[in-house]
Amino acid sequence: MSVYVASILTNMALISFLALSAYLVLVVGVVSFGQQAFFGVGAYVTATVTSIYGGHAVTGVFIGMLSGAACALVLAILTVRLSGLYFAISTLCFAELCRLGLLQVRAPFDIDGRTTGPDGPEGFSNIRWIFEHNYSVQDFLVLTTVCLVALLGLLFLLERSRIMLRARLVGQDSILAQSLGLRPILYRIVFVTLSGGVAGFGGGLFALFNTYIEPNMFGVMLGVHGLAYAVIGGLGAPIGPLIGVAIDIGLLESIRAISAYRMIAFGGLVALLLILLPQGLISPRFVARMRRWRKLFHV
Amino acid sequence: MLRLSNLSKYFGGVRAVDALELNVKTGEIFGLIGPNGSGKSTTVNLVCGIFGPTSGSIELDGVDLKRQAPHQRIDAGVSRTFQNIRLFDDLTVWQNLWVAWRDAPGQEHSWFSNWFGRSLSRRHEIQKLLEFSGLGDKSNNLAGNLAFGEQRRLELARAMASKPKLILLDEPAAGMSSAEVTDLRQRILTMKEMGITVLLIEHVMELVMNVSDRIGVLNFGTLIAEGLPEEIQNNPLVQKAYFGSSENTSGGDTNAIDQ
Numbered sequence: 001m002s003v004y005v006a007s008i009l010t011n012m013a014l015i016s017f018l019a020l021s022a023y024l025v026l027v028v029g030v031v032s033f034g035q036q037a038f039f040g041v042g043a044y045v046t047a048t049v050t051s052i053y054g055g056h057a058v059t060g061v062f063i064g065m066l067s068g069a070a071c072a073l074v075l076a077i078l079t080v081r082l083s084g085l086y087f088a089i090s091t092l093c094f095a096e097l098c099r100l101g102l103l104q105v106r107a108p109f110d111i112d113g114r115t116t117g118p119d120g121p122e123g124f125s126n127i128r129w130i131f132e133h134n135y136s137v138q139d140f141l142v143l144t145t146v147c148l149v150a151l152l153g154l155l156f157l158l159e160r161s162r163i164m165l166r167a168r169l170v171g172q173d174s175i176l177a178q179s180l181g182l183r184p185i186l187y188r189i190v191f192v193t194l195s196g197g198v199a200g201f202g203g204g205l206f207a208l209f210n211t212y213i214e215p216n217m218f219g220v221m222l223g224v225h226g227l228a229y230a231v232i233g234g235l236g237a238p239i240g241p242l243i244g245v246a247i248d249i250g251l252l253e254s255i256r257a258i259s260a261y262r263m264i265a266f267g268g269l270v271a272l273l274l275i276l277l278p279q280g281l282i283s284p285r286f287v288a289r290m291r292r293w294r295k296l297f298h299v
Numbered sequence: 300m301l302r303l304s305n306l307s308k309y310f311g312g313v314r315a316v317d318a319l320e321l322n323v324k325t326g327e328i329f330g331l332i333g334p335n336g337s338g339k340s341t342t343v344n345l346v347c348g349i350f351g352p353t354s355g356s357i358e359l360d361g362v363d364l365k366r367q368a369p370h371q372r373i374d375a376g377v378s379r380t381f382q383n384i385r386l387f388d389d390l391t392v393w394q395n396l397w398v399a400w401r402d403a404p405g406q407e408h409s410w411f412s413n414w415f416g417r418s419l420s421r422r423h424e425i426q427k428l429l430e431f432s433g434l435g436d437k438s439n440n441l442a443g444n445l446a447f448g449e450q451r452r453l454e455l456a457r458a459m460a461s462k463p464k465l466i467l468l469d470e471p472a473a474g475m476s477s478a479e480v481t482d483l484r485q486r487i488l489t490m491k492e493m494g495i496t497v498l499l500i501e502h503v504m505e506l507v508m509n510v511s512d513r514i515g516v517l518n519f520g521t522l523i524a525e526g527l528p529e530e531i532q533n534n535p536l537v538q539k540a541y542f543g544s545s546e547n548t549s550g551g552d553t554n555a556i557d558q
Contacts, residue, residue: 157415160415161414161415162397162398162413162414162415163414165390165394165397165398166398168387169387169398172387173385173387175349175385176381176385178347178348178349178369178370179347179349179369179373179378179379179381180373180398180399180457180461181369181370181373181374181399181401181461182370183368183370283389284389285388285389285441287389288389288390288391288441289441291391292391292439292440292441295439296439
């Protein structure tokens with residue numbers, strides 16, 4: 001497999017983490033424009049652990065994931081009383097605060113003759129863990145894919161549990177959820193925190209893969225894309241957001257002829273899909289039908 | 300069982316429920332009737348904790364519910380159905396019950412099984428409840444695809460899935476045919492036999508008069524009459540509230556403005 005194809009596929013897998021984190025928030029019935037913040041925090045923390053403290057990539061990504069989750073938990077607790085539009089705006093503000101905060105952090109280190117560490121708008125360069133350990137782009141693609149498949153497996157288990165069923169209920173009708181004895185706020189806090197963990201994990205891998213990160217990579221547009229993937233993919237199953245990613249990056253970016261017009265094509269596609277399939281490609285109803293057919297034919 | 304004392308709920312200047320006194324006894328079916336806008340549904344929402352009361356108290360078996368969150372009231376044994384059917388349309392009938400299911404006291408499953416497991420004994424229990432509701436063969440149907448009457452029965456089954464002591468039925472017969480009402484009446488009586496106390500809010504007199512042990516009549520958020528079904532039927536105050544009377548039609552309106 002050529003390096004070009006491998007890196008496109010890796011990017012797709014990395015962005016899938018962001019899309020899945022947006023999905024987890026949408027499931028509980030709120031919209032977040034701030035998932036890129038957790039992605040960015042995960043990336044910076046992983047970069048710091050591996051480049052400055054010489055930690056192993058696994059440790060780095062793990063701590064990155066925990067920091068993403070911790071940030072998300074803080075956001076979820078701060079916004080406990082907000083709903084709908086107000087929640088969406090506050091997530092956007094939180095993400096921008098994180099980005100602007102990172103722009104102010106200037107702590108370059110000199111390690112083995114190379115400058116690394118966060119350096120404001122100059123970014124965090126020389127995240128060399130995968131070079132130092134001789135991982136090729138193809139190896140990293142395998143690693144990322146394994147992580148993504150593992151995450152999908154966990155989400156699949158969660159999807160079959162009553163936790164997810166109840167979370168969806170909270171998202172659809174919170175009055176009904178309360179009347180059945182659920183605490184909508186609790187579900188929201190748990191799912192936003194989980195989403196932060198997923199985004200932080202993806203961000204950690206992103207930092208390792210890119211070897212250079214800067215705060216402006218984690219701007220609003222990244223979050224909007226993650227959200228758009230989840231929305232067009234649909235909220236029926238975790239595979240939905242991945243289809244969204246595949247459509248945008250896989251299809252539009254790989255077709256060289258239209259790559260210059262990619263944003264226009266993608267924007268148009270999102271608009272078209274929202275009109276034709278407002279519930280997304282893999283909508284809850286679609287999943288329910290599939291399940292029912294499976295049961296009827298005993299497959 | 301359920302005691303509402305001096306309970307009030309104001310929405311701005313509107314007194315939806317005004318110093319309501321109500322006492323539902325354990326094991327009885329208490330019918331609550333009243334014209335549109337008399338505060339019946341608000342009362343249900345107050346008991347369930349969807350709204351907080353402006354003043355007054357709500358007690359269930361001597362425990363003050365007023366400061367408890369909605370989910371704690373479900374723990375305490377309150378359950379309800381909705382005036383407009385509220386189901387999880389994209390899920391199957393079975394899943395709709397599974398979401399709300401609580402194991403009977405003393406038969407709880409482990410934490411893991413409670414969230415992930417679908418043990419045989421519980422499957423069996425849920426199937427039993429489905430059969431009680433006449434939905435035994437529909438467990439894999441999508442709730443949104445059921446007929447209207449079936450959706451009503453599913454709501455009723457779901458209200459029972461949390462093993463309540465007290466069920467609040469908010470207009471369960473709305474839009475039902477008379478055969479369906481007879482069927483519903485039988486189900487409500489079965490609930491009573493199972494030891495569940497029922498607070499029935501209803502417009503369909505055929506049902507309320509035949510099933511209730513006692514009836515309370517609400518008008519402008521206060522109880523204007525309470526008693527056996529026959530007493531209520533012959534109560535002039537009730538007749539006035541429902542139908543008005545020639546000399547008092549305008550009087551009723553002035554009353555509304557005064558209050």
